[in-house]
Amino acid sequence: MATSWELKQQIEARLADEQGTLIKDAPVRVALCYPSPYHVAMSSLGFQTIYREIHQHPAATAERSFLPDDVEAWRASRTPLFTYESGRPVSEHDIVAFSVAYEIELVGLLDVLDLSGLPVLREERGPEHPLVVAGGPLTFSNPVTMAPFVDVVVMGEAEETIHALLAHYEGTPDRERLLDQLAALPGFWVPSRSMVVPAVGKAEDARLPARSQIITPHTELRSMYLIEAERGCSRGCTYCVMRRTTNGGMRTVTPERVLELIPAEARRVGLVGAAVTDHPKLPKLLRTLVEDGRSVSISSLRANRLTDEIVGLLRQSGAKNLTTASDGASERLRDAIDRKTKEKDLLNVAELCRKHGYQQLKLYLMVGLPGETQADLDELLRFGTELSKIIPLAYGCAPFVAKRNTPMDGAPFEGIPAIEKKLEYLRRGFKGRVDIRATSARWAWVEYMVAQGDERAGLAAMDAWKGGGSFAAWKRAFKERGVQPHAARRVEDGRLKLPTLAHWPQVAAPA
Helix, strand or coil: CCCHHHHHHHHHHHHHCCECCCCCCCCEEEEEEECCCHHHHCCCHHHHHHHHHHHHCCCEEEEEEECCCCHHHHHHHCCCCECCCCCCEHHHCCEEEEECCCCCHHHHHHHHHHHCCCCCCHHHCCCCCCEEEEECHHHHCCHHHHCCCCCEEECECCCCHHHHHHHHHHHCCCHHHHHHHHHCCCCEECCCCCCCCCCCECCCHHHCCCECCCECCCCCCCCCEEEECEECCCCCCCCCCCCCCCCCCCEECCHHHHHHHCCCCCCEEEEECCCHHHCCCHHHHHHHHHHCCCEEEECCCCHHHCCHHHHHHHHHCCCCEEEEEEECCCHHHHHHCCCCCCHHHHHHHHHHHHHCCCCEEEEEEEECCCCCCHHHHHHHHHHHHHHHCCCCEEEEEEECCCCCCCCCCCCCCCCHHHHHHHHHHHHHHHCCCEEEEECCHHHHHHHHHHHCCCHHHHHHHHHHHHCCCCHHHHHHHHHHHCCCCCCCCCCCCCCCCCCCHHHCCCCCCCC
């Protein structure tokens, strides 16, 4: 069992390897928490951006804390969770702020509160406790599941609203009055005042781009400087929260601005955004970085935007594998979800990968889309086999999970047995020629139930957490809390040619 001293030594070693850590004394102290471990959190551009924004506020300072790598070892050590910068307990800060990326991180939020010695339920905390705030990507889809646990939700892009939060906190010592004030401001949701969720906030273009503050080797993207080339998306994929109707669509950052902000010592650069390859000046930006001897990665490669120059420059910068998305098993399904990726696009990418000496092509794929048939899977087998003859191929398969605030909101989860049967059919059909890397159908179902749920789904997450976090504990918690997916509905979209609701089966609970 790790001792408290050993846990602190690990954190000190990480701090020693960081570049860009911020230290500041200020009257408003924020514990900026991430409900996943350090190596995941420090690859989050949003988390790093808010860390810097808080430090830029005259009256505030931010210190980071993370879900421990081994939660039970930390709990057994009886060490209160503390921040990296000063070692101060999280519970002694004025504000405890979380960046939550996706539904299952709710459990990490509960762990962080509990390890900090704070009641996890909002209604059990009083004025003597820190103000608990949450924001992050989850606020674009379904923040309602966080309502039982947090005092305030910062909706959407928070580069400006975080300053409003800090200013009001500084000027309003009375907690109830503060909550009343925030509830009246755009971009904030205060569950204790209303269960009507407001629109997400949008940062001014002048605040762009988000970018790394700290570079560390102890992360998923080792020693990589991350910076936005664009924000949002110009496309209309019907399953995606960040589609063109979200916050005004795609906003680009000029290559000159991106290059100006990248530190000279950053030799590994990650260009981040929902649709980086849609940036009209990407080739110019990429060429400049590669000619400067930097290694470059791009977070979102669209097959129909990949040219010989782009694929060649990425290979020149050190890339060995290339990843893009197929999404639907067949062209019919891709058309149905407005994905616009054609077989000819994927064939072109495979040929370019072979030409430039890549070792493997990886394609993201959703299994279990509404209306998916055996014929769609057979088309996938035929086409995947064809691609594998050009370059070694892997599919990253994820069960389709409908998200709130998308045109596919309310679409059912196909069911664990059906998904597992389809994945096995693909494995047998490819006969080892194509690598199938699938995420768990069971945990996809859990994600679906939370993604489509209300505050009862959040309470079920708490029950499952208390029950040990096993799949059986989640099943039991959903049943006991009466959690039901959001009623199936459709947003009218002339390009959405999926089966009507009458043909959608009821969501299948696991056996």
